[in-house]
Amino acid sequence: MTSPTPKIRIRDLHKSFGSKKVLDGINLDVMPGTSFVIIGGSGSGKSVLLRCILGLITPDSGSIEIDGENILAASSRRQETLRGEIGMLFQNAALFDSLPVWENVTFGLLALKRLNRTDARSHAGSILAQVGLDPSVGDLYPSELSGGMQKRVGLARAIAARPDILFFDEPTTGLDPIMGAVIDGLIVDCVKKLGSTAIAITHDMASAQRIGDEAAMLYKGQLIWQGPGSSLMDSGNPMVDQFTHGRREGPITMELRR
Amino acid sequence: MLLDLVARLGRTTLGLIRAAGSLTLFALSGLSHLIRPPFYGRVFLSSFLETGFFSLPVVALTALFSGGVIALQSYTGFAQYHVQNAIAGIVVLAVTRELGPVLAGLMVAGRVGAAMAAQIGTMRVTDQIDALSTLSTNPMKYLVTPRLLAGLVALPLLVMVADVLGVAGGFTVSVVKLGFSPHAYITATLNSVKAIDVTVGLVKAALFGFLIALMGCYYGYNSKGGAEGVGTATTSAVVAASILLLAFDYLLTDLFFSQ
Numbered sequence: 394m395t396s397p398t399p400k401i402r403i404r405d406l407h408k409s410f411g412s413k414k415v416l417d418g419i420n421l422d423v424m425p426g427t428s429f430v431i432i433g434g435s436g437s438g439k440s441v442l443l444r445c446i447l448g449l450i451t452p453d454s455g456s457i458e459i460d461g462e463n464i465l466a467a468s469s470r471r472q473e474t475l476r477g478e479i480g481m482l483f484q485n486a487a488l489f490d491s492l493p494v495w496e497n498v499t500f501g502l503l504a505l506k507r508l509n510r511t512d513a514r515s516h517a518g519s520i521l522a523q524v525g526l527d528p529s530v531g532d533l534y535p536s537e538l539s540g541g542m543q544k545r546v547g548l549a550r551a552i553a554a555r556p557d558i559l560f561f562d563e564p565t566t567g568l569d570p571i572m573g574a575v576i577d578g579l580i581v582d583c584v585k586k587l588g589s590t591a592i593a594i595t596h597d598m599a600s601a602q603r604i605g606d607e608a609a610m611l612y613k614g615q616l617i618w619q620g621p622g623s624s625l626m627d628s629g630n631p632m633v634d635q636f637t638h639g640r641r642e643g644p645i646t647m648e649l650r651r
Numbered sequence: 652m653l654l655d656l657v658a659r660l661g662r663t664t665l666g667l668i669r670a671a672g673s674l675t676l677f678a679l680s681g682l683s684h685l686i687r688p689p690f691y692g693r694v695f696l697s698s699f700l701e702t703g704f705f706s707l708p709v710v711a712l713t714a715l716f717s718g719g720v721i722a723l724q725s726y727t728g729f730a731q732y733h734v735q736n737a738i739a740g741i742v743v744l745a746v747t748r749e750l751g752p753v754l755a756g757l758m759v760a761g762r763v764g765a766a767m768a769a770q771i772g773t774m775r776v777t778d779q780i781d782a783l784s785t786l787s788t789n790p791m792k793y794l795v796t797p798r799l800l801a802g803l804v805a806l807p808l809l810v811m812v813a814d815v816l817g818v819a820g821g822f823t824v825s826v827v828k829l830g831f832s833p834h835a836y837i838t839a840t841l842n843s844v845k846a847i848d849v850t851v852g853l854v855k856a857a858l859f860g861f862l863i864a865l866m867g868c869y870y871g872y873n874s875k876g877g878a879e880g881v882g883t884a885t886t887s888a889v890v891a892a893s894i895l896l897l898a899f900d901y902l903l904t905d906l907f908f909s910q
Contacts, residue, residue: 476787483778
């Protein structure tokens with residue numbers, strides 16, 4: 394019996410900026426329908442990895458496959474199409490501040506011409522409701538929203554086109570613990586309802602445990618551990634344990650200038 | 652010592668060539684989307700209004716006062732030689748050939764070029780440009796191409812208004828303050844101006860509009876490093892647009908009017 398094709402398969406991925414190695418031979422399989430969490434400290438390469446998969450950064454070498462297709466070898470038009478199947482919640486939500494919320498939410502649908510503007514306006518209300526926002530929020534501009542509301546609108550925008558793959562970049566950063574839990578709950582609900590494959594990067598351990606079926610830790614551009622999300626706090630790997638428990642002493646040393 | 656100097660000169664030259672190449676590729680990429688759908692009419696309209704309509708007051712006032720100043724200054728000089736009648740011709744030629752496009756260009760560079768760089772730069776540092784890519788939208792096509800087109804179209808229209816108001820400024824000063832006959836002034840103006848003067852002024856305006864938008868978009872699109880980066884991009888866009896505008900003004904003048 395053949396094993397199922399991973400939704401996302403990464404092999405020997407390398408990326409450097411000048412002399413600084415950011416990704417150093419990443420190998421990763423994310424199976425369809427899995428919610429995968431990547432943890433790691435600041436500067437460990439998490440965001441760069443996500444941006445490589447999204448096609449926003451071109452890696453130096455290696456391969457990234459989505460449903461078995463190497464996206465790095467695909468034409469730019471094909472890459473654009475594949476990117477249309479991915480929804481992304483950015484760390485700071487990255488809402489278009491010149492557009493009202495409803496247009497932010499349905500931006501991708503309007504770009505793909507799946508909706509006209511009149512239908513998009515009403516459709517935005519139902520998507521906003523899915524993330525717990527009143528449809529009247531659609532008439533506001535991003536600058537009029539709180540941080541938590543902006544994250545919800547960002548999530549609504551990410552799920553609007555019902556993508557196969559969802560990426561979450563530090564979904565709870567800058568939020569209070571309760572709002573963080575609310576956003577995590579919405580993420581889990583949305584991923585389950587859509588049946589999407591999700592990758593979240595975070596250094597918020599509570600968030601990682603709530604979101605992740607599977608987890609991995611990135612350290613100095615390498616995946617040093619991978620396992621079930623439930624074993625995140627008790628992985629048996631000294632580096633992961635130090636990180637997840639926030640211990641000052643351990644194998645990971647901070648490069649501080651004294 | 653000498654080697655250091657040569658090395659530094661080489662690095663600077665290579666840097667300039669690299670920057671010129673990068674700017675050229677950016678401009679070609681922006682222009683190539685003019686003929687490839689989808690087209691973003693709303694973004695174009697909004698950029699056109701921002702570049703053209705909302706710049707109208709500042710360009711109009713600049714042209715009006717500049718026309719008046721030329722009339723006054725010309726009178727002061729020409730009166731010594733009793734050739735005051737040449738003032739109408741001087742005003743209309745100065746305004747249509749040079750002052751209309753150059754002053755409108757500099758005003759728009761300060762107002763719109765800076766705004767474009769700041770807006771696109773902020774979108775860059777807050778991941779909004781990356782967000783566009785993830786939403787099946789080419790950022791060059793959505794952000795840059797409509798602005799280049801808006802600059803190209805709006806500035807000639809602004810300069811038409813500036814030409815009329817510049818001549819009106821000269822007319823007002825000449826008639827009200829210097830005692831010229833309105834009829835004689837208008838006749839002298841019409842006799843002096845040729846179609847080529849106005850046409851070249853409008854061609855200059857189109858090029859200046861394109862350069863202003865290009866600089867605003869280029870520096871904004873490539874900005875990095877947060878608020879400071881956006882500030883630097885904005886300053887660079889205005890300075891580069893102003894210098895390029897004056898350099899191309901000389902080149903076009905030399906091309907069309909040198910004997």
